[in-house]
Amino acid sequence: MEKLQSLRGMVDLLPASIGLWQHVEATARDHFRRARIAEIRTPLLEVTELFARGIGEATDVVGKEMYTFLDRGERSCTLRPEGTASVVRAAIQHGLLSQGPQRLWYGGPMFRYERPQAGRQRQFHQIGVELLGFPDARSDVEAIAIAWDLLADLGVGGLALELNTLGAPEDRIRYRTELLAWLEAHRQQLDPDSQARIQTNPLRVLDSKHPGTQELLAGAPALADALSGESHERFTQVRQGLEALGIPFTLNPRLVRGLDYYSHTAFEITSDQLGAQATVCGGGRYDGLVQQLGGAATPAIGWALGMERLVLLLQQSEAQPWMAAAAPQVYLVNRGDRAEAVALQLCRDLRRTGIAVELDASGAAFGKQLRRADRQGAAWAVVIGDEEAVAGEALLKDLRRCEAPGVEAETVADRTSPGRRLALVEIPAQLAHLLAC
Template sequence: MSDLIPNAPEPIKKAPVKISKLVGVKGMNDLLPPDSYIWEKLERSLIGLAKTYGYQNIRTPILEHTGVFLRGIGEVTDIVEKEMYSFEDRLNGEQLTLRPEGTAAVVRACVENNLLYDGPRRLYYIGPMFRHERPQRGRYRQFHQFGIEALGFAGPEIDAEIILMCQRLWDDLGISGLRLEINSLGNESERLAHRQALVTYFESNISLLDEDSVRRLKLNPLRILDTKNPSMQELVELAPQLINFLGEESLAHFEQLQQILKANNIVFKINPRLVRGLDYYNLTVFEWITDQLGAQGTVAGGGRYDPLIERMGGKPAPACGWAMGIERIVELMKEQGLTDEQTTQCDVYVVHSGGKTIIPAMVGAEVLRSAGVDVMVHASPDGKVSSFKSQMKKADASGALFALIIGENELEANSFLLKDLRRSGNQSSYPMEELLDQVIDAIVSEND
């Protein structure tokens, strides 16, 4: 342009704009293949476990009113005080929170929808939870839980049932080395008597308490027993034990639970310091613990929470349940070599020569898929027809049992080639009308 117009200024050359790479939020990780295959396998096991015991799926929103967790979890807990992702909805001023755990949300849904109107419910959930804590091995800011909730059942047999479910899961997955710890928190009056004894004991040793424990002393002294501060362990060990305050009914509940576990050959240890981290528990509490994942050794835990349904605005009803972190179980499976990676993306890989062969390739693939066969049709990354050699490499890399080949010659003869990729390497030609029968027979024969 400056050559055509006299005295025209030279065009300004703009520096190329550097586009920064976007990254995920710290502690909220992507799930990528092949790990996603391990997760799918675990999720299938979990859902199958729930169905084995007659539990039905419930799904709640990841966003709840903040009050659901303030009331359900308890204000004097690490979750509420330090870890919740809470914010004000700028459209209507509502206080909302990304769910940090599943039980309070499930109970809210049951109360709101009157789910117990016709009797008790066995429910399970699976999905993401959110806590603002320091990311560490198997513990992330977005993490995933599977949980069991048995609502409306008062007897110790349901406490035992949900513990037996855990043991069955470990057996099904092949996980070893977990230990079960159980305790009883009794009922409200027993906990109040124990609470007063704890306050008296810790007040007489207040100089030995850390800052968190001093704060909890008046609000929730039971939580002091859950401290991870090494310098306080001896003090906690000598504190009054709740089991010594249990009445006849609570002791009978705890004793029958133990009898059922023993009858099913479940090995457990009674831990009088086991209190769990949430306010809503009573009577039975339990944890499954490992030494293979560092300092945070609990992989699943739960217990009975009879007061929660009434606390959430429903008619009084007993309840119990447990939850496990899926990330932690996956880490444990990896640690124990139980995570065989997926090597097969499909049963049949369709190879074609482009042009008119694409249509029979796509039609044949859909016929096979309708019969339950997993099929991948070759697609070129650049839109051009790939060579047969290149396509066969892709077919082999896919882990497919067979390559189904449709070239120009096959199109003319209305036929296809079927090549065995895993055993003999042989290939045979068949009429197109025999496609389904020949492929199904070949897969069955391959798996025999």
């Protein structure tokens, strides 16, 4: 019988890598707790109209990449391709915005039908922040600072912030007319994808990765020239705020992001360690989205980071604190009928005190179990044989590596010393004390 395989672009997260994912998630949770940002969880499946209306029907996401189908009630449903529209829908539906500004974050899988590659899958994961009801430029600066500090705290190297403004809707309408005329005049010199976007989404042509198109666009009208004085002033405040916080940035007038709902500030945080797929985090302001989805006019800004790309970056790092977190604190070595029964009870007692314990259920020789304990990175081993079980005792062995200068690293598992003999009832308190030191 043929072995079943996962669908292309749907990747299993295996135990060997899950510690890193949990490390990222835990670090993000801590940053959001300190920034007073509350978690929200939305369904993976939404009505298709939410994304068609929110993201924009002319975008690649809606036009080419969504997983959309009819359910048994003949309703058009879509697996969410991004998180912002769902969060805004939930805030409107449950009246959160009537309670004042909302500081929200989310995490979980998203789905887009695109060509899988390193750091980009058809089921991918994001962590995102949405600040709803915050109109001033300081909220843009705060949102960017939260993302920047999180990535820096995780140890991501080579970070760079690219910044642009898309102006107010009136600015973009004015600019779109100028850009459209220019693109039509240069249609034959554009790449095929950009030609197709001229009528549907001309601003997305600015974000083309085609080298010839990019070179040609150097002569295109600049969005900055179409901005109102008010939009210019707002963008100046954002730049000054970032400078005051010591967050370096470069201006990128071609940065427009891929979704229709953005306005004013748009930004991406990249890393020079990711090659072509350099963007780790992206976002911007979307003041019109809440009203577009049926709510009251509400200013908002948000961002999302891609977990797969972030994990790729962190796997290249020499410092790996998540590996230590995955190791058991105590490895319970046991052999013999009586010992195995006693070990199971002791294992449960230790776990109840908050100690991470791995119980060896192999029945192998003591030496083999101790070597396995060492490979797992355990700090301590508790050894119980039938003799110890009858006596109500266990051996406590220190497996921490010797780090004395000039001494080759070794563990107690390699030595002949029997360990320290203690009564079973003393083991939990003694280990708790030793692990706290």
